Every structure is written in C-alpha cells, then in structure tokens.
Amino acid sequence: MTAAPEPWRFDAIGTRWEIVTERRLPPAVRDEVMSRIDEFDRTWSRFRPDSAVSALARTAGAIPAPADAVPMLDALEALSNATAGAVNPLIGASLDALGYDAGYTLHDQGPLPAPSGWQQVLTWGERRLALAVPATIDVGALGKGRLVDLVLDMLMRTETGDLTVDAGGDLAVRGRPQRIGLEHPFDPRRAIGVWEVTDAALCASAVNRRAWPSAAGTTLHHVLDARTGQPVRTIAATWAVAPDAMTADAVATALFFDGGPRLAHEWGVDWVRMTTDGRVEWSPGCRADVFVRKDRGARTAPASRPNSLEQ
Template identity: 45%
Template sequence: MPYPGWTDFSFDGIGTRWEVSTPSPLSGAHRRRLLDAVEAYDAAWSRFRPDSLVADAARAPGRYELPAEAAGLGQMYSTLYRLSGGAMTPLIGASLARLGYGAGYSLRPDGPPLPAPRWEEVLAWQGTVLTTTEPVRIDIGAAGKGQLADLLSAELRACGIGEHFIDASGDLLNSGPGTGPIPVEVALEHPYDPGRAIGIIRLGSGALCASAANRRAWGDGLHHVLDGTTGAPVRTVVASWAMAATAMVADALATALFFVEGARLQQEFDFSWLTVYSDGHAEYSADLEGALF
C-alpha cells in the first residue's frame, strides 16, 4: 500500500490484478460498485469473451452502440492513429491473434504478421457509435486499463471517497491523501532484468503508466506492442513510462511512445515521459519527476 495505515481491496479484472488503497476499509457496497464497474467494462470491451460488444463487431459489420466511455476512447485512438501514421490502432486484434495472443492464448503464430486494416477504410467511430464495413477485431488494450482506473476512481469519488490510490499491476493512479498527495516513489523496472530498477519516479496527484516489451511476451521475440502497419512487434523501443493527469492518457501515451517521439506527443498532450530504446539509450522530458540511475 502507498501510505501507512491505509487498507487494500484486491481483485482480478480484465486480465490483471488490481489493488485499491483507501484510508479506511471499503464497505461491501463500495466494493460491489467497483466490481460491477469492472464487469461492465469487460462486457463491453473484452476481445477474449464471446458475449462482449466488441466480439459482436468481430462477427459481422454493422452499427454498434457502446457505453459512454467510448467517446473519449475513440478520440484518443483517433489522435494517436494520426500521429503514428497508423501504427497505433484499435484494429490490432486480428494481428495479435495471428501471432498467438488471441482468445485461445495459443501463444503460437498462425502465419506471418498480419497488418491491421486501415481505420479509414473499415471503421467510423463517432462518439459512442461504431460503424464498420467488415468484421473487425477491436483491441483497446493500449488505453483500456488506464481508462478503467479512471472509471473506478470516479466511482470512489461518487461514494465520497476522494482519497485513494489505484494500482493496476503497475499502472498507478494517485488521488490521496488530501488535496495535495504526498508523492509516492516508484521504481522503474529494468526492461531486461525485472529484479533491477533503472530509476525512480515521484508520483504525486495523477497517473503513471508503463509499457514494456518484456510484459506479455511469448515465443521468439514476440510481444504485445505491435505496429499496425506491419502487424509485427516493435523492435526499436523496449520500455516507456508516461505521467499525466488521468490514467487513460498516461496508459495510451506509454504505448504511443513506442511509435512516436515524446517531444512530438507533448505538442498535443500535457504529460511527462521516459523512453528506453533497444540500443540502450534513454530519452525523457525535462519535466520528468524522478531520476535515472
């Protein structure tokens, strides 16, 4: 837990482990609200369950009405699709499945890398409405965990619990204690040695999210960060961290740093960042709250 005396509520959701820390234990009703929010999000966005809304879009083209959070998610992906020249895309689901990261978790490639379909040719995303011209496998993993952290934070605030800290398996959202949270020191995992750290970041109010090629990796050099234009894993970047006011922005930009230089992203987003490249060098923003070893 981030602060002495706080208590944790731990659970599994959307394929990852969550810990919600608060000054006082959450009641059964509060816990139920959080779990219901996780279930609703999974029912809409999971490409691993056949009854989700995005699973419907994978079966047939058509018009699909999505939950309210879809509007912000679509806007974020649209911007990052443009900035990355199509490399970062929500249409990457079939590409991941081709390399073995599908609903069956075979972890074995089923052919050569498969480029994602071009957004402008198959998908219109207007607010909460998706309209597709062919079956598409939507995957919002690059921003979804962060957005769900924001939604859980909103649930806690609606319950009058303004002070809380959410840890979604290393993606962090800090909203306490008080109006000016005491910064939490977070070690940055070495991309080639999980037992070592390459630095420390001090997280005050806001979110810190990471993306790394050694997470969700399998096979011979395969990992989950794919270039949508080729369908192949990114090789030039091995790890990235992003700090922003919301977890969705931090989560999405941590992945975007695999495709777009941080300085370019800062022209459109208010965030700080660190990128570690496969040749061993690192680049980071001047306002990064921390230190590299």
C-alpha cells in the same frame, strides 16, 4: 490511531489490481467497482466471446455507442495520426495471428498488418459504434488507463482519504504523494529510476510483459506496429505521467513509435523510455529520478529534444 486497511487486491481484465485507501471500503462500494469493471470488460474485451467487440468482429454492423467509445476512439485516432498509423484500434486480428488471441494459444501464424484507412471501416459517435466489415477492435493502447480513471472517479465519491488505484502498473494517485519505481524491462528485480506522483497517473508499458516465443525462435510481444503486424524492436519500455490515466496510457503506447515524443509534448505529458540497446531518454523538464551509472555521463540534448543516457 486507527490502522489503515489492508490493500484490496483482486484479478480482473487479465491483470492484478491493488486499491489502497485510508479508510475501509464498504462491501457495497466494492461490489460497485467490480460491476463497473465487468461492464467495461463485457463491452471492450476481445478475449470474451460475449463482449460487444467480439460480436462486431463476427458480424460487423452497428450497436448503441458504449459510454467510453467517443473518448477512447477519439484518443486512438490522435495516436494513429501522431504515429503515422503505427497505432490502430483494428489491430486485434494482428495480435491473434501472432498467438495473443482469446485462447492465449501463443501459436504464431506470422505477421498480419492491421487494416489501413481504418477510419473508413470503424465509425463512432455519441449514439452508435459501427464496423463496415468484420474486424476486431482492440483498445489495449489506452483502455486499461480509461478503466483506472473510471474506478478512481467512483471511489473519489466515497470517503476514502488518500487513494491509489493500480491496475498492473497503470496507476492513479490522489492525496499523499507516492514514489513509484520504474521497473527495468530486462530485470524485474531492478529499477532504472523513481518517479514521485502526486494527484496524477503513471502508466507504463514494456516488451517483457506478455511475451512468448515465435515459430522461428525469436521472441514476440504484444506491442505491435499496426502497419506491419510485427512487434516493435527498438523500444523496450515506456513510462508517462499525466493528470488522468487514459492520457498517460495512450502516451506510453505512442512512445514506442516516432511521433510519440511530439504527441506527449502537445498533450503536456512527461515521459521516460528505454531503448532495447539500453539507452534511457526522458522529456525536457521530466521530474523522474533516473539512475545514472557513474562511469557513464549523460549526453545533453537541445532543450526541444529528449535528454538521453546509457543505462
């Protein structure tokens, strides 16, 4: 029996990728994958001065709509509505102000709320993407999941067999089921549970990733409430499973805010999240195996509400 090829690992869009296939990917397919990732990055990365969103941030105006504009911005609008504005695609300047900028300076200049009423500033459609005034678009709430889906779709057109595309913990699985550990946000050596994923995507977000000290000595991180420009302080980590990675990524972001569980229910997405005080919540019917300390029982909530326990 022919041994499976080694996983293909590489760095792109600021994270580590791992693509696992049953059959070796031809060089031409790998080149196509890298080209698609670079195209996405050249359009949507606020860290690249030559990207489309960086150009719009400098001058405003309109450009031909990128292929991903409508699905991503439609989903971001749904996230914004569900979270009462806590999610906002014009949050780029807020992240810059806290030091998570193109130079990764980590120089905290204080919180900067994102523009309210952003739908009047940013408009999109099949033909054009436009900003009425200069502003920084950031699609980090779901963009990595979208790119995982694009790469997965490309690879599924080849004879790969079982397939896993993992971009820094946002992953999609086709074929053989995969058991995925849910990393503890306060101790990466531990897991709070395991989730078996079959022909679906699992995306995660946590406050321990992309964290840095503030000028006042507190810890800052990349998950901000757009209404205040401040990092979220109540939720430590989220996980979501959906048929596609963009949806799972979007829900993993929404779960940091009130309204996230309701949106997940409306979209039919299962989820787990951990609060900063150590409690773990999960959606009704969630199939994740969440580890429970034997000296602490679970507190059962009504079926219409999340279940929870202490971790």
